[in-house]
Amino acid sequence: MTGENAVSEGGCLCGAVRYSVKGPLRDVVNCHCSMCQRLHGNFGPHSKARKVNITITRSDGLAWYKTSKVARRGFCRECGSGLFWEPFDLDATGIIAGSLDTPTGLKTIGHIFVGEKSDYYEITDELPQFEGSSNGELVNDYK
Numbered sequence: 001m002t003g004e005n006a007v008s009e010g011g012c013l014c015g016a017v018r019y020s021v022k023g024p025l026r027d028v029v030n031c032h033c034s035m036c037q038r039l040h041g042n043f044g045p046h047s048k049a050r051k052v053n054i055t056i057t058r059s060d061g062l063a064w065y066k067t068s069k070v071a072r073r074g075f076c077r078e079c080g081s082g083l084f085w086e087p088f089d090l091d092a093t094g095i096i097a098g099s100l101d102t103p104t105g106l107k108t109i110g111h112i113f114v115g116e117k118s119d120y121y122e123i124t125d126e127l128p129q130f131e132g133s134s135n136g137e138l139v140n141d142y143k
Contacts, residue, residue, distance in 0.1 A: 009057075010083075010100040012076035016061030017083060021095070023053045027109040028097045029138045032117035035067060039082050043117065045097040046085060047106055054093055110138045 004023055011018035026048040036044030056062060061078040064086075074084030074093075085094035097106060111123055115131035123129060128138065 008100055008104065010095065011058070012061060012079050012081035012083060012099065014061065014076065014079035014081075016058065016078040017056070017076045017081070018058035019083070020055050020057055021049045021053055022055075023049065025049050025095065025100075025104070025106060027106050029134075030108060030111045031113055032111060032123075033113035034116045036113075037116075037118055039067075039073065040096070042121075043111075044082075044085070045108070046094040047097045047100065047104075048092050048094050051086070051091050051093050054095075110134065112138060 008021045028045050028047050031044040031046055061076040063077040064072045064074050066072045071087045075082050082096050083099045110128040112130045112134050113132055114129045
């Protein structure tokens, strides 16, 4: 959902993790990096919100995994659903768009790390594509 007063909700497949987000969500950026491929089985569709606007309303299954020196991933330890990508140096958290309750009101705005995408699919839309990071053009809007 968009707008300063919007409230969006989401969670994992089994319901052991639920969250709410106050305020706007960034539209979706599809990340095609090798890490997202392993985590999601394909590319990772990420929205984003400020950390202070995200409230975990049910945390029974929430676990975090430090995937690199720059970020950690939040997931449900019960059902395995991927939920969050949280960089250590930004005040924002990436939210896996598929974990949001629908309708989201979001749209896809671009693709990052297409240089790492797998060979079994093609990107056929006309949205911006970046071989690696977008260098802030699509992603780092909360710095």
